[in-house]
Amino acid sequence: MTRQEGDPRNVDPQGAEPAAPPAGRPLPGDPLALLGLLRPLCRVLLLLLPVYVCGRLGLSLTWVLFGLFLWIFWNRNKKSKLARMRAAWELLDNESLEVTRGLNTQQLPAWVNFPDVERVEWINKVVRQMWPYFGTYMEKLFQEKIEPLVRASNGHLNAFTFTKVHFGDKSPRINGIKAYTKKVDKREVILDIQLCYTGDCEINVEVKKLCKAGVKGIQVHGTLRVILAPLLSDVPFVGAVTMFFIQKPHLEINWTGLTNILEIPGVSDMSDGMIVDLIASYLVLPNRFTFPLCGQVNAAELRFPVPQGVLRVYLLEAEHLIPKDNYLKGIIKGKSDPYAVMRVGNQNFKSRTIKENLDPRWNEMYEFVIHEVPGQDLEVDLYDEDPDKDDFLGSLVIGLEHVMKDRMVDEWFPLSDVVSGSVHLKLEWFSLLAARDKLPEVSDW
Template sequence: MEKAFKEKVEPKIRAKNVHLRTCTFTKLDFGEKCPKINGVKAYTKEIDRRQVTLDVQISYIGDCEIHMEISKFKGGVKGIQLHGTLRMILEPLLPDVPFFGALTIFFMQKPHLEINWVGLTNLLDAPGISEMSDTLIQDLIASRLVLPNRITIPLKKNMNISQLRFPIPRGVVRVHLLQAENLVQKDHFRGKSDPYANLRVGLVQFRSKTIQRNLNPIWNEMYEFVVHELPGQDLEVDLYDEDTDKDDFLGSLLINLTDVMNDGIVDKWFPLSKTESGHLHLKLEWLSLVTDQEKLHQDKNGLATALLIVYLESACNLSMDQDASSYVVLSVGNKTLKSKTCKFNKDPMWGQAFTFFVHSAQSQSLHLEIKDKDRQNVLGTLAVSLSHLLKDSEMTLDQRFQLDQSGLDSFIKMKLVLRVLCIKEPDPQSNNTGGKALKQVPVPAAEKGGNQHKSPLPPKIEPSKVSHVSKDSGVPEAKGAKKESTAGLTVIEHPAGSAVNENSAEFNAPAGSQYLEPHPLVTLPTRKLEHSAAPSVASLSSFATSCFELDSNLALNGTNLTGMPLGEIQLAVRYASLRRSLIVMINGCRNLMPPSNRGVDPYVRVYLLPDKRRASRRKTTVKKKTFDPHYDEKFEFFESLEEVKKRTLDIAVKNSRSLISRERRELGKVLIDLSKEDLIKGFSQWYELRTYRQSRR
């Protein structure tokens, strides 16, 4: 490694700038600590069966020490921390060794990076400067290893990896940022906030306009994001209060785009996480990429009708000096993108992909310029009318193009792919705008005592749907069941505590955990409680709902059942290191003991003891008239791992009844001492429910 730094890295640094020509590494010690793998998640759904897809959570807390000198100045690095989730795709599958044709790796989001600078460079550790320096390095990593960028390594000779490096995106999500309600007051002097929203998918980020002095802002803005990888990529929304010094945080959302793709249209209010109150109204539309030109329509209201994907490969015989460096500027309409710079080569190879939203494929063109980085003179130009792509049935051009304003033998090699944006039309017989659409007036948080779920109308329950698992935590979540309203108001039931489902691999729970089969009421089967590993990375947040709870000893037919098993509850628990939160998944219960012959309407209440405040309480939805309820609902507690290790999970199954009813009783509970659990590895387990006399909430 030291030889590689001396022979390869050092010359590249010197070539970057005239002031770096004296750069020399004086000490290279890479330490003894190796990167750790905290968890591996294998995907079994929503992927091509001809590939193996893994998410590997990497954590590196290195003791490396690197010193360097530039002229008379000394500096370096002593210690690096890097945490992130690396996706690995092995494809295509082969019948013989090595069984896979190539390995593709990339980060879904920017990894978390911390660097301890020493010497003169310890100035970079100063507040503000530290964030800037680390961000610059994160951007450098992102330009190579964060989607849509990826590295593909062939594992077999003569393997064509061009299509593996640049797959066609999965689709486009159109986000309508409509309005928010009940936001937290941050400007205490004025009693208001100045909210704006940051929306991000991968490396693409947009910022909304700022609404001055308003806790119920209305934006009515629209944004379009290209989605390259599913499952895995999410829509992240952060709300801030704009200030002159530092903007205050107002809440966030993390929405799994696989669910949006499955539903087509999602129009609902989302509760904000990491805040006391607030809801955000979004309308999300999924647009598939198709080759059916009959679905190509004219631009309406500034909305894109197609997506152009440009695979920029290489150029040859450019009219330039041998020591010159070249880059490419590409533009379609008002959008302009720039390639990386290839140094000292008349035949540069870029190997990059670019995407452009197209509003009129019949009239728009792709314009391209190759420029000399140092002299800024043009080395060649090209204009390609997108109407040429419409003449091909696959709307694809893969060829060498003759460059203008260059030599007669100067060419550029590109592949152009045009795809029509096609939205999934809702069922005309249904009033719903998607499987999980929710159109209703939000319940003001001030009236309910916290940032709660918006209360839906009385549900009309459908059969349970297959549960999905969150991108980060690997914890399943249930798709909401549709509900109908005779008042013409379209609502759906969805779990309290989750904004939207997250798809990925199954959580490593015991077999049959998705659908808990009913068992006879009288007999509680003896079951071996086994821990199983859980994947790690963060997921959706949850929020507390307010409801006065009563508790008493459970008695059935005159028998005191205190301390006796009263049914079972299945839980999945894991600490998500990146989000610094404890994730608790309530899968379901079985064999619950009814308090009377009227049946039971169970829900689950969760505390992270000793905190028993109403705002800290988490509750699932109520399941009507069942002894074997299925929840698949996830809750998140934002605490450090050290703090969580001191806590106890208090999980109780309650029977929902009116406040004046004597039947409203605790059906059983379980207490889990988290200091005895491996939370980083995670566990999924069935617990026997019991009663505890000391509980009063």
């Protein structure tokens, strides 16, 4: 029997070509294969490095355990922040679906909870279309303007560089607008804009190719008030535009590189708080941004208007607060060490702490300068003072419109978000008058 051409048995075994390796598997001697073997080894050596350093320096095992616990808490805080960021992105991508699922009311758009807040989807579509062009402008601004300023500010920063500036694909969103045209001056229009920015921006910096840091993802949301005043009978019909945040906006930043140290619990709150305070020093009441549109307007009067009044708050007492100081995993019931934090816009006051008391009596008085009504509210939060982290005992928000109208309110206010508890407050409103002849009347009163 003869062998036919094309029969695989006709191939000389010595001249046969070697079989090709399976797809995806690197060839022997491939640098990628060597790198894949060295990567786990380098990771193990990196994890063992703190142990070696502690042993070299003669430190105890306590330092290693402390570093391990610190890394665990940092990793947990990082994952929780990323989870909140992803949830906000999902809400931004499919708002109607998330609303029907019944998401947390703190994340729902304002038009869901307040019928007088209007949806403005057409504005969001315009902003979404313009966002890439705004991002290009900001990238040039960071690299051509801000980078030279940072380098010139300090000799150690002469190698400072923005390695990446990208404002992402997710544009800011307006969750609703509330317009005030009644009970306000006829020559002005007031708009409260529920602003939300859940961005996938990425900004990386580098100093001498050694220090690398940056931001990857940011959340900012708050109420931005826009005042169009005074209204004119000539073009452009509006004399100036004034903008400010009524209260401090909520801020959350996902750090990268060396700034990952800011994700450590405690440090994260402090760093975010410092950035919010910096924003508040420019954009939160009583600070304002005013843009004149014509020469007939006095910008100083619009930027520094006379406050509408003074709110005097008497923090008298509370009752039926929940006990938070429990011992032996709740077997022994304790009490609480309550104190109150009162806030109006950028003004904060903290009361003294009453030890071991669920029905505390403070009898303290505080005064707040009120700039915008409606808009500003009195916020009261109660906490139980602890050595590590203070426990929440309840909160309440009081609108100042009816206080301004009634001049005096003396009531018990129930606390929200807790099982029980109420606070006794006495509120007094004092209007500011420019007439000097009214001073005797005030002194007699």
